[in-house]
Amino acid sequence: MRSVTRSAVVALALALGACGNYSTEDLRFLAALPVREDLQVAVPSEGNPGALTYCPLGRADVWLWAKPTSDGLNRGVGFVISLIDVVRHNPPTAREENLRRWGPFPDDKHPGHEIQIVMQRSYGSDGSPVHAYAFQARETGVGEFQDIIAGTFTGASSARGHGNVVLSFDTIWALRMNDDTTPHGTMQIVYDRTGDPVTIELQLTQEGFGVVQFGYGFAGYANGTGAFDYRFRNADGDVLTVETSYDATGAGRAEVAYVASGGAIGSFRECWSLDACLTYVDDPSSFTCPAHTSCSRGFFVTCVAVPVPPFPPP
Amino acid sequence: MRRAQLALAAAALLLAAPASAAMRRFAVIAGEPDGGAGTVRLRYAERDARRIHEILTRVGGVRPEDARLLLSQGAGAFRAALAELSKAAAAARAAGDRTLLVVYYSGHAKDGALRLGAGRLPLEELRATLEKAPADVRIGLLDSCRSGAIARAKGVRPAPAFDVKTGEDAGPSGLVLIASSAADEDSQESDAIGASWFTHHLASGLLGGADASGDGRVTLAEAYAYAYARTVGSTASSAGGVQHPVFLYDLGGAGDVVLAELPPAAGGLVFPSAAEGLYVVLDRAGRAVAEIAKVAGAERRIALASGRYTVKKRLPDDSALLVARIDVDAAPVAVDDARMDRVALERDPQKGFAGRRVALLAGAGPQWFFSRAARDGLFPPATLAGVELAIRDDLGHDLAWGVDLAFGGGNGELRLPGVDPIPVRFQEAAGGASLWRDFRRGPLTASLGVRVAFTWLTRSFAAEEDLPNQYFFTVAPGLTGGASWRLTERLSALARVRLSYLFYNVDENRSLGFFEGLLGVEYALGD
Numbered sequence: 001m002r003s004v005t006r007s008a009v010v011a012l013a014l015a016l017g018a019c020g021n022y023s024t025e026d027l028r029f030l031a032a033l034p035v036r037e038d039l040q041v042a043v044p045s046e047g048n049p050g051a052l053t054y055c056p057l058g059r060a061d062v063w064l065w066a067k068p069t070s071d072g073l074n075r076g077v078g079f080v081i082s083l084i085d086v087v088r089h090n091p092p093t094a095r096e097e098n099l100r101r102w103g104p105f106p107d108d109k110h111p112g113h114e115i116q117i118v119m120q121r122s123y124g125s126d127g128s129p130v131h132a133y134a135f136q137a138r139e140t141g142v143g144e145f146q147d148i149i150a151g152t153f154t155g156a157s158s159a160r161g162h163g164n165v166v167l168s169f170d171t172i173w174a175l176r177m178n179d180d181t182t183p184h185g186t187m188q189i190v191y192d193r194t195g196d197p198v199t200i201e202l203q204l205t206q207e208g209f210g211v212v213q214f215g216y217g218f219a220g221y222a223n224g225t226g227a228f229d230y231r232f233r234n235a236d237g238d239v240l241t242v243e244t245s246y247d248a249t250g251a252g253r254a255e256v257a258y259v260a261s262g263g264a265i266g267s268f269r270e271c272w273s274l275d276a277c278l279t280y281v282d283d284p285s286s287f288t289c290p291a292h293t294s295c296s297r298g299f300f301v302t303c304v305a306v307p308v309p310p311f312p313p314p
Numbered sequence: 315m316r317r318a319q320l321a322l323a324a325a326a327l328l329l330a331a332p333a334s335a336a337m338r339r340f341a342v343i344a345g346e347p348d349g350g351a352g353t354v355r356l357r358y359a360e361r362d363a364r365r366i367h368e369i370l371t372r373v374g375g376v377r378p379e380d381a382r383l384l385l386s387q388g389a390g391a392f393r394a395a396l397a398e399l400s401k402a403a404a405a406a407r408a409a410g411d412r413t414l415l416v417v418y419y420s421g422h423a424k425d426g427a428l429r430l431g432a433g434r435l436p437l438e439e440l441r442a443t444l445e446k447a448p449a450d451v452r453i454g455l456l457d458s459c460r461s462g463a464i465a466r467a468k469g470v471r472p473a474p475a476f477d478v479k480t481g482e483d484a485g486p487s488g489l490v491l492i493a494s495s496a497a498d499e500d501s502q503e504s505d506a507i508g509a510s511w512f513t514h515h516l517a518s519g520l521l522g523g524a525d526a527s528g529d530g531r532v533t534l535a536e537a538y539a540y541a542y543a544r545t546v547g548s549t550a551s552s553a554g555g556v557q558h559p560v561f562l563y564d565l566g567g568a569g570d571v572v573l574a575e576l577p578p579a580a581g582g583l584v585f586p587s588a589a590e591g592l593y594v595v596l597d598r599a600g601r602a603v604a605e606i607a608k609v610a611g612a613e614r615r616i617a618l619a620s621g622r623y624t625v626k627k628r629l630p631d632d633s634a635l636l637v638a639r640i641d642v643d644a645a646p647v648a649v650d651d652a653r654m655d656r657v658a659l660e661r662d663p664q665k666g667f668a669g670r671r672v673a674l675l676a677g678a679g680p681q682w683f684f685s686r687a688a689r690d691g692l693f694p695p696a697t698l699a700g701v702e703l704a705i706r707d708d709l710g711h712d713l714a715w716g717v718d719l720a721f722g723g724g725n726g727e728l729r730l731p732g733v734d735p736i737p738v739r740f741q742e743a744a745g746g747a748s749l750w751r752d753f754r755r756g757p758l759t760a761s762l763g764v765r766v767a768f769t770w771l772t773r774s775f776a777a778e779e780d781l782p783n784q785y786f787f788t789v790a791p792g793l794t795g796g797a798s799w800r801l802t803e804r805l806s807a808l809a810r811v812r813l814s815y816l817f818y819n820v821d822e823n824r825s826l827g828f829f830e831g832l833l834g835v836e837y838a839l840g841d
Contacts, residue, residue: 022771022786023820024692028730035780088782095821128732156732 044250055277183208224248237261271303349422389433515544677834694726
């Protein structure tokens with residue numbers, strides 16, 4: 001009897017010719033996928049001084065590395081999002097109550113491969129929806145699909161929840177879907193947008209996208225202040241690991257640990273103004289000014305208040 | 315009979331009073347297809363009235379402001395118009411003008427009364443009103459069943475013509491009543507000509523077919539004689555039986571009354587003296603506008619409005635037709651048999667009247683889904699604007715069909731659990747086909763029927779550019795109903811309601827119902 005009813009409904013649907021992608025449930029699934037803005041590391045860019053800016057105590061070169069470093073990280077985020085976005089431009093191939101699947105369909109960018117995206121929904125103990133998704137690929141018709149991206153998200157909307165995404169570059173290489181710029185290793189993104197600040201942690205196990213291997217951390221407050229932990233290699237080959245915090249104008253403080261290209265290690269502290277001019281430097285090992293006898297200069301009282309001070313007052 | 319007509323024509327030629335220049339003319343013209351309970355709606359009563367109105371105001375000397383055309387407006391409007399023009403006639407008469415009042419009616423008559431929709435106008439009342447009307451000449455022209463009863467009291471008789479009384483007065487005065495059929499006869503309509511027989515021949519006569527004298531004037535006597543002869547001839551073999559027009563003549567004073575003047579230089583057709591036979595003049599749509607029974611020996615002119623016409627003549631041996639297409643402008647155009655094309659009978663250009671009427675509708679109104687869950691973001695309330703082409707009386711009497719297009723949209727909010735409301739822009743395009751039945755009562759037409767629509771629905775999320783646009787296409791069957799109120803001859807105000815079913819099957823199988831309302835106007839194309 002039940003099958004008869006179902007058949008009748010199907011027959012009626014065919015007779016009436018109803019079709020389309022007009023699905024509210026699809027939108028609920030899509031709402032759980034991160035968008036570019038959700039995972040962006042957004043540090044102030046206004047602090048870059050103009051060519052004519054005169055900084056009596058020198059420029060805050062360490063801080064000026066923050067923006068290009070975040071740009072490199074955001075390129076990695078963009079790579080993840082560009083893969084996920086396939087689902088935003090195609091209606092699901094299969095719909096079940098708690099599952100959506102797109103594909104498998106041929107990967108136009110990588111002939112001989114096919115891809116699919118699968119999203120599954122469950123509910124946590126508090127009733128919050130939990131979405132698990134995977135972007136999978138394989139050589140056409142060969143073997144099992146392998147996860148290139150695997151993620152989970154808890155919450156109804158990616159703008160208000162927490163989740164993590166793991167992108168496996170090694171799988172891309174294994175499937176021969178890489179190009180010359182594809183890094184190795186993995187990139188893991190853990191993000192939490194449930195409160196203030198919004199936090200994003202990116203763990204790169206290999207260098208890629210112009211940034212070095214590191215566990216980057218970003219916290220962005222609603223009032224424009226924030227904190228950013230990053231690492232970079234300067235023109236001299238020194239590797240600097242930076243713990244910063246800044247106010248809404250871009251002025252801030254940093255605790256910097258370095259490994260010089262020659263192997264020496266050490267640390268220094270500094271503060272800068274909104275135009276990226278140093279206002280205070282505590283560099284007892286003179287890393288920042290090897291030509292001088294002492295690099296410590298300025299006064300700590302000129303350091304602006306920041307939400308996550310990387311070092312205490314002297 | 316022909317001898318009597320010729321004698322009458324000769325008398326009229328001698329005695330006809332100067333026409334419109336000397337006489338202010340007023341006309342009440344009514345077409346009333348509805349006769350109330352127990353009557354069948356007439357197809358051509360309104361067209362008859364429009365036709366007579368056009369002729370009287372074009373060649374009948376009636377100024378447009380002195381004419382009242384009443385289409386399905388009921389007895390009250392008829393009485394009011396008659397009273398209004400009687401008052402105007404009295405004023406003109408007081409100012410020194412001679413006056414003429416024509417009352418024309420095409421519609422039902424039964425049990426001694428004209429039946430104007432639900433209203434009644436007793437023939438005795440109409441006759442009494444005309445007898446008392448303050449115009450020098452009062453003429454009643456009734457094209458309705460058993461309308462001859464209006465003159466029964468004074469001994470009406472069916473006859474091919476009436477005598478014109480001569481006298482010494484300055485001009486004619488009194489009452490003339492002409493009815494399309496005797497008191498015990500039905501008046502008949504014809505789909506072939508799209509008119510009632512009597513009005514068709516009366517109109518043809520007024521356009522010049524009745525100008526037996528050839529003087530460019532159609533007198534009352536000529537018009538009646540022509541209409542009588544042609545009506546009897548046309549209905550002699552009809553299933554409804556022969557129809558005999560009747561008259562009551564109580565006209566004093568000198569001369570006959572000229573009902574139409576055909577200025578020699580005006581546009582129209584000229585049938586030369588040698589022409590002989592039955593000529594039918596068709597408009598662009600292939601419908602008869604005049605029918606001329608031409609006899610040899612006298613030229614005959616037909617006054618026509620500017621336009622393209624087709625003239626056809628059936629050869630006496632029924633072997634073929636002669637057909638000519640003629641453009642009529644400001645000057646008369648001669649019809650010459652020798653220059654007409656000979657065509658086979660099956661290529662008759664006369665289309666006849668199937669009774670089909672075409673109208674264009676336009677309007678706008680709300681769309682509303684009954685389910686609150688559906689309205690919350692899925693299909694938000696919207697406003698649609700659309701047009702419809704309606705073809706009435708095409709599939710049967712009072713049966714109509716139409717095709718329509720509608721576009722529109724609305725804004726709403728999509729509410730998902732745990733997500734801020736998402737603004738939604740909803741848009742819709744629909745095309746439908748409807749079949750319905752009209753129920754007419756005076757100027758009001760109600761309708762009820764069914765409709766099937768092909769509906770394309772989309773929604774977009776401008777504030778959330780990461781959400782894709784979505785669409786849904788379906789076929790939505792439903793019911794349609796409405797009412798229209800005629801404002802003018804062609805224009806009606808329209809209200810329409812649709813109740814439709816929509817089967818939604820993307821997220822789940824759901825049966826949804828929605829309402830559409832529309833307010834607009836309807837414009838009748840053609841007759």
